[in-house]
Amino acid sequence: AQHRYAGLRDLPATDLSGSTVQLYMNAGLMADLPSLEGSGAEGVGLFRTELQFLTRTRVPRRGELAALYSHVLNNAHGKPVMFRTLDIGSDKVLPYMKPQDEPNPAMGWRAIRVGLDKRGVLRMQLQALIRAAVGRPLYVMFPFVTEMHEFEEAHRLLMEQIAREQRLGHPMPSDVRVGAMLETPALAFAPKKFFEMCDFISVGGNDLKQFFFAADRENERVRRRYDALNTSFICLLEQILQRCNEARVPVSFCGEDAGKPIEAVTFAALGFRRLSMRPASIGPVKHLIRRIDLTELRKVLDDVRALGEVNLRATVTDWLARQ
Ligand code: PEP
Ligand code: MG
Numbered sequence: 001a002q003h004r005y006a007g008l009r010d011l012p013a014t015d016l017s018g019s020t021v022q023l024y025m026n027a028g029l030m031a032d033l034p035s036l037e038g039s040g041a042e043g044v045g046l047f048r049t050e051l052q053f054l055t056r057t058r059v060p061r062r063g064e065l066a067a068l069y070s071h072v073l074n075n076a077h078g079k080p081v082m083f084r085t086l087d088i089g090s091d092k093v094l095p096y097m098k099p100q101d102e103p104n105p106a107m108g109w110r111a112i113r114v115g116l117d118k119r120g121v122l123r124m125q126l127q128a129l130i131r132a133a134v135g136r137p138l139y140v141m142f143p144f145v146t147e148m149h150e151f152e153e154a155h156r157l158l159m160e161q162i163a164r165e166q167r168l169g170h171p172m173p174s175d176v177r178v179g180a181m182l183e184t185p186a187l188a189f190a191p192k193k194f195f196e197m198c199d200f201i202s203v204g205g206n207d208l209k210q211f212f213f214a215a216d217r218e219n220e221r222v223r224r225r226y227d228a229l230n231t232s233f234i235c236l237l238e239q240i241l242q243r244c245n246e247a248r249v250p251v252s253f254c255g256e257d258a259g260k261p262i263e264a265v266t267f268a269a270l271g272f273r274r275l276s277m278r279p280a281s282i283g284p285v286k287h288l289i290r291r292i293d294l295t296e297l298r299k300v301l302d303d304v305r306a307l308g309e310v311n312l313r314a315t316v317t318d319w320l321a322r323q
Contacts, residue, residue: 005283045276069132205255
């Protein structure tokens with residue numbers, strides 16, 4: 001489907017009122033990188049680092065990871081890549097990790113919680129990232145942050161590794177930006193200081209939705225029951241946007257919903273100016289944004305919400321059909 005939108009590749013996703021939405025892509029493999037050129041993405045808004053850990057029989061070595069991340073950056077040709085540190089939990093068990101017997105792995109010992117409790121692996125991954133980004137900007141984001149202190153701790157760990165590399169006389173990245181993934185409802189209500197500490201925030205809509213609606217993202221029976229256009233979830237997104245704007249921290253939405261055209265234009269109308277999605281979605285989403293007026297859509301959404309609408313899908317779909 002990519003070629004249908006090939007003509008749009010180098011054009012911005014600017015709507016009729018002149019607002020531009022930056023479209024990034026999600027990735028996790030070296031093989032994804034050619035799509036960066038092909039899709040016209042601004043960069044990689046989410047690089048999932050789990051796969052390199054899942055496909056081995058032992059913890060990858062620092063040198064191996066550094067070489068891999070460096071290769072990713074080389075192939076991004078100067079476009080930013082936001083590396084997310086290991087998001088592993090007892091549902092995604094590493095072959096070399098002692099399995100944890102947890103009743104609710106998705107809400108269990110995963111992601112940054114593991115990283116902060118068992119620091120060796122996170123430290124090693126951060127060192128690999130610092131070494132890979134020598135002479136260029138490094139973007140690191142931490143997954144599944146639930147409260148401010150976890151971000152502070154992880155941030156401190158990264159700064160310690162930077163200081164260590166400096167002490168060793170190693171060359172440095174040209175700049176380091178540190179972000180948090182916002183994927184638990186609790187973090188949306190963190191103190192203002194949290195938002196001010198972040199260089200960027202990325203909303204992980206898949207997990208955020210699962211925890212907001214108490215509906216397992218892996219459970220077919222309940223997964224589709226509530227969606228991102230439910231107005232309660234929209235209120236949560238508005239809260240997040242407001243907090244980020246107050247703190248002047250750039251925010252993106254990087255869950256699967258960012259790549260669905262109806263959802264994408266709704267998020268853009270609410271005020272998201274960065275979306276990160278699978279590469280094949282960039283063309284269709286850009287095509288749609290360029291044809292509509294986001295401020296008009298915003299007014300329509302405000303009106304139906306004032307009337308007590310519970311889900312915006314029908315409204316957005318009807319409105320789009322009239323454009
Ligand atoms: C998310 O939760 O929305 C997200 C982007 O991360 P993952 O899908 O890898 O959990
Ligand atoms: Mg997630």
